[in-house]
Amino acid sequence: MRISELCIQRPVFATVMSLTVMLIGIVSYTRLPVREYPKIDEPVVTVDTTYRGASAEIIESQITKPLEDSLAGIEGVDVLSSISRAENSQISVRFKIERNPDSAASDVRDRVARVRSKLPQTIEEPVIAKVEADANPVIWVAFSSDQHSPLEVTDVASRIVKPRLQTLPGAADVRIFGDRKFAMRVWLDRERLAAHNLTPADIEDALRKQNIEVPAGRIESVQREFSVVAQTDLGKPEQFEQVVVRAPTAASPYPVKIRDIGRVEIGAASERSSVRFNGRSAVALGVIKQATANPLDLSRALRAELPRVTRDLPQGMEARIAYDSSIFIERSIEAVFTTIGEAILLVVLIIFFFLRNVRATLIPLVTIPVSLVGAFAIMF
Numbered sequence: 001m002r003i004s005e006l007c008i009q010r011p012v013f014a015t016v017m018s019l020t021v022m023l024i025g026i027v028s029y030t031r032l033p034v035r036e037y038p039k040i041d042e043p044v045v046t047v048d049t050t051y052r053g054a055s056a057e058i059i060e061s062q063i064t065k066p067l068e069d070s071l072a073g074i075e076g077v078d079v080l081s082s083i084s085r086a087e088n089s090q091i092s093v094r095f096k097i098e099r100n101p102d103s104a105a106s107d108v109r110d111r112v113a114r115v116r117s118k119l120p121q122t123i124e125e126p127v128i129a130k131v132e133a134d135a136n137p138v139i140w141v142a143f144s145s146d147q148h149s150p151l152e153v154t155d156v157a158s159r160i161v162k163p164r165l166q167t168l169p170g171a172a173d174v175r176i177f178g179d180r181k182f183a184m185r186v187w188l189d190r191e192r193l194a195a196h197n198l199t200p201a202d203i204e205d206a207l208r209k210q211n212i213e214v215p216a217g218r219i220e221s222v223q224r225e226f227s228v229v230a231q232t233d234l235g236k237p238e239q240f241e242q243v244v245v246r247a248p249t250a251a252s253p254y255p256v257k258i259r260d261i262g263r264v265e266i267g268a269a270s271e272r273s274s275v276r277f278n279g280r281s282a283v284a285l286g287v288i289k290q291a292t293a294n295p296l297d298l299s300r301a302l303r304a305e306l307p308r309v310t311r312d313l314p315q316g317m318e319a320r321i322a323y324d325s326s327i328f329i330e331r332s333i334e335a336v337f338t339t340i341g342e343a344i345l346l347v348v349l350i351i352f353f354f355l356r357n358v359r360a361t362l363i364p365l366v367t368i369p370v371s372l373v374g375a376f377a378i379m380f
Helices: 003-009 011-031 056-071 101-114 150-166 190-195 200-210 239-242 293-310 326-353 358-379
Strands: 044-050 076-084 088-095 126-130 141-146 169-175 182-188 218-220 225-227 244-246 262-268 275-277 280-289 318-322
Touching: 011 182, 044 056, 044 101, 056 088, 056 101, 088 101, 088 182, 101 126, 141 150, 141 182, 141 275, 150 262, 150 293, 150 318, 169 182, 182 190, 182 200, 182 239, 200 244, 200 275, 225 326, 239 262, 280 293, 293 318, 293 326, 326 358
Parallel strands: none
Antiparallel strands: 044 088, 044 126, 076 088, 141 280, 141 318, 169 280, 182 262, 218 225, 275 280
């Protein structure tokens, strides 16, 4: 007996089976992940190396080339590409799709460790990381102000806003772009340097020796114990200006201090990158979602939290959503429901137009929802 004959002869059984399919489909629909693209864990590993002050040619010859020669012998390498720019080398190793990403990353770490002794000693340790498809921000929030400096905007964004956004449901991390971190900037006068026969390396060496935090130990007695804190580090421009670069000698009886060869001020550690939003300088916070999180839920949580964050900002500072990728997902879902509704309506109209039978017309109104909702169980 076919299932169609069984359902015709036993309508109650057919009704219960349809309701069961609908129930399973509805439960599966509530648990289906929602995302713009499928979750793909590509076997791609990157090696990022920083060498301060080096030109692109030095980066290419002393860092990129030795690393490429070592990484090329790893099993399962499909494509090996590199970018050598001033102060930075970035190598991307794409493995064949059947290669396990964790195993590939382990092999890359082993090959980099083998050639570490051949690389310059003053480079920063190479950063080896797997490339994840979800490691890009899905929402960007821009902070700008006409009354506060970029340093102050960055300070508020990193201390107050970032911890609150990291606790949103579905948020994995929050990254800051275009930030300006506080730093002590020493501006040297080259003519004064030449007059005192000094180089920037002498200034750097003096700062390293005289701006340090020294543990001072503790004072112990029979009943009490005190920790001793020695304030040996420098924190104000005036203190940096008093740093002695060269001690008095027989030829030069006066010490040479930083104030004699330049000036010191508080400024940004780096201004090589910037972010602009609507023609204004801004600091951007990129919210990265968890691998299994729903970007729509993350977007709703952020939009609900943003008014409270705005109220806590200093006067004159504003925060606006610059980009939200969940909008495309939401519009796509709305378009799918609209298309399904139009299709059901057209099917019903066409069947009624040709058959002129209300009972025959009502059958698709029951079977189509059961088929669609039941498909969610298979998708889940």
